[in-house]
Amino acid sequence: MSLDRDLRDALQPLAGDPVADAMAVLAKLPPLPPASPDGPVPPQVPRLRERRPRAPTGEGAPRPFWWWLVGAAALGLACGVALTIALGGNAAPTPSGPAKEDVPTPVAPDVKKPQPMPDEQLDLMLMAFGDLSVDEPGKGRQALKAGPYTVLPGTLFETGESLAGIYIYQNDLRVRLDRATAAIVEPELVTLVRGRMWWSNHARPAAIAVRTDFGDVQADAASVVLERREGSLWVACLEGELAVVPGAGSKLRLDAGQQVELRRAGPVTEVQEIPFAGSVTSWMTRMILLQQDDTELRYRIAEMRDAFLAGTHRDAAEQELRRLGSVIVPAMFALCDPLGADPELRRRTMALLADVADYSSVDKLLTLLEDGDAETRVQMFRALRRITGEAVGDEVMWREGTPEVRGAAVRDWRARFR
Amino acid sequence: MQQSILGSREAFGLLVVRYSRSVRAVCLxxxxxRSDLDDLVQEAFxxxxxxxxxxxxxxxxGAYLHRIAHNLSVDCLRRPGLEAVAMEDVDLASPGEPTKALDVREERLEKLRRQVGRLPLALREAVLLFYFEQKSLGAIGALLGITxxxxNQRLHRARVQLRQILGEQEAS
Structure with a gap:
């Protein structure tokens, strides 16, 4: 038996989920201040713990002797350097020696470092959500780590275990590639070699085509999901309209909410309605969360919340809402009162809210501790205990306690967080 | 990285994706x-x-982040009220379910996790970094401040120790 392989298999489950970590960290970051016209604003984060001063810092405090000694040495050093420069001597660079804690360098010479965003409008801006491989025209194959990059048009992307987002400034085209996908991306043509992709040029119409060995898909303004399946190509139009041009057969037109499958053996399937668009794009949820695009995130939450309320695809919508995590709490919390007429739906909503809540949702959970429904109160109590590691009262108290007792407990809990 | 220095949350999220495994390795x-491992990793970021x-x-x-993770882990062990954990014997095994019958391979993997947890800290750290991230030896060396x-020597010693222990256990 191979010890290396066994070690990898044994330890990998402990490695955690980097994307889940990122989502949790982003949820805890404070909102950024508005952009300043004078330049970039450094991150403003409240200090977790104030650093204790190591020496007297008051204005009137006497300076210790060593302070004067260090000052004199610094002055002497500065004078020496100035004299050397004035005499025109080429001061030899000070050997700094190898840094003790260098940054982990790329694993191989062909690994590319993240680059700042480009001025070149023709370049593709890539957001790698993990390790992936690109084959760039004229530069060859490169292994990329998570991060933003610019790459040349015509690059082949192979996502492997990672997700990838690509943006083309020139025509405002957005492309997302799922795991295990390979595609060559150019500004007006994407060649899908394998896997699943989404593209949208709905915001700024421009002629785009996606080419596969089953045929082409063309659209001027649409949001589309394509998937290469075993022996077929599946096309789903989410917004706008598009044309499907099969390798053999006549051209088809798809409107928003319609899907079709082009098969290698046999005719193209009939155009059908997409039962629930949320399930078609669920693989993109993590990208939407990580990209922190407020507009898209809000739209996504609203879409899933509405589907959850409508009830036709409630289970699928709930699954998507759970995937979105704690960012849904404000939207779901706002439903508490309107849902009063449907106790069963309200209960399900509260259970969902309690499951996905995290530290950022504590205030809402505390409010719901005063809810009139005993089951809701108990759920919120459990959620708060899970999140904070503390408990005020117990389940019996939150279920059966008098309003006075519960009110005092809520005040106590609030005081702890203040 | 420059992007997150300038305050982009999105870019910082990607830094988390990139370094999460190695930070977890350092803490682990x-x-x-332990149950607060996730919290510790997140707090480091x-x-x-x-x-x-x-x-x-x-x-x-990267070096800055790993130093933070290291310091937080050390602080965590010193925290009053928590059961002290010996540096030389940490728990990497999953919570035991004695009634559940494990297949042979799963049993071996569980045994390996337990034995990795009993390796000396220096060896354990190298093993976790190497097998979590598939990092090159040079990159791990840069992270740990060693050549x-x-x-390579630490990994070799770790493998020798693990082989010996597993061999002895399997023989007995």
Missing amino acids: ARIGR LRAYQGLSRLEDVSRF EAAV
Whole structure:
């Protein structure tokens, strides 16, 4: 038996989920201040713990002797350097020696470092959500780590275990590639070699085509999901309209909410309605969360919340809402009162809210501790205990306690967080 | 990285994706598989974010982040009220389910996790970094502040120890 392989298999489950970590960290970051016209604003984060001063810092405090000694040495050093420069001597660079804690360098010479965003409008801006491989025209194959990059048009992307987002400034085209996908991306043509992709040029119409060995898909303004399946190509139009041009057969037109499958053996399937668009794009949820695009995130939450309320695809919508995590709490919390007429739906909503809540949702959970429904109160109590590691009262108290007792407990809990 | 220095949350999220495994390896090597491991990993990133504006050389972000993770783990072990965990014996095994019958391979993997947790800290850290991230020896060396040869030696010693222990156990 191979010890290396066994070690990898044994330890990998402990490695955690980097994307889940990122989502949790982003949820805890404070909102950024508005952009300043004078330049970039450094991150403003409240200090977790104030650093204790190591020496007297008051204005009137006497300076210790060593302070004067260090000052004199610094002055002497500065004078020496100035004299050397004035005499025109080429001061030899000070050997700094190898840094003790260098940054982990790329694993191989062909690994590319993240680059700042480009001025070149023709370049593709890539957001790698993990390790992936690109084959760039004229530069060859490169292994990329998570991060933003610019790459040349015509690059082949192979996502492997990672997700990838690509943006083309020139025509405002957005492309997302799922795991295990390979595609060559150019500004007006994407060649899908394998896997699943989404593209949208709905915001700024421009002629785009996606080419596969089953045929082409063309659209001027649409949001589309394509998937290469075993022996077929599946096309789903989410917004706008598009044309499907099969390798053999006549051209088809798809409107928003319609899907079709082009098969290698046999005719193209009939155009059908997409039962629930949320399930078609669920693989993109993590990208939407990580990209922190407020507009898209809000739209996504609203879409899933509405589907959850409508009830036709409630289970699928709930699954998507759970995937979105704690960012849904404000939207779901706002439903508490309107849902009063449907106790069963309200209960399900509260259970969902309690499951996905995290530290950022504590205030809402505390409010719901005063809810009139005993089951809701108990759920919120459990959620708060899970999140904070503390408990005020117990389940019996939150279920059966008098309003006075519960009110005092809520005040106590609030005081702890203040 | 420059992007997150300038305050882009999105770019910082990607830094978390990139470094999460190695930070987890550093914490796991010291505190083991405890319930607050996730919190510790997240706090390391939050503190790194907090200090980004003071980081003069952005290319040293990785080393800076791992130093934070290391210090947090050490602090965590010193926290009063918590059961002290011996540095030389951390718990990497999953919570035991004695009634559940494990197949042979799963049993071996569980045994391996337990034995990795009993390796000396230096060896355990090298093993976790190597097998989590599939990092090159040079990259691990840079992270730990040791040479590539030293990393190789630590991995070799770890494998020898593990083989011996597993061999003895299987023989007995």
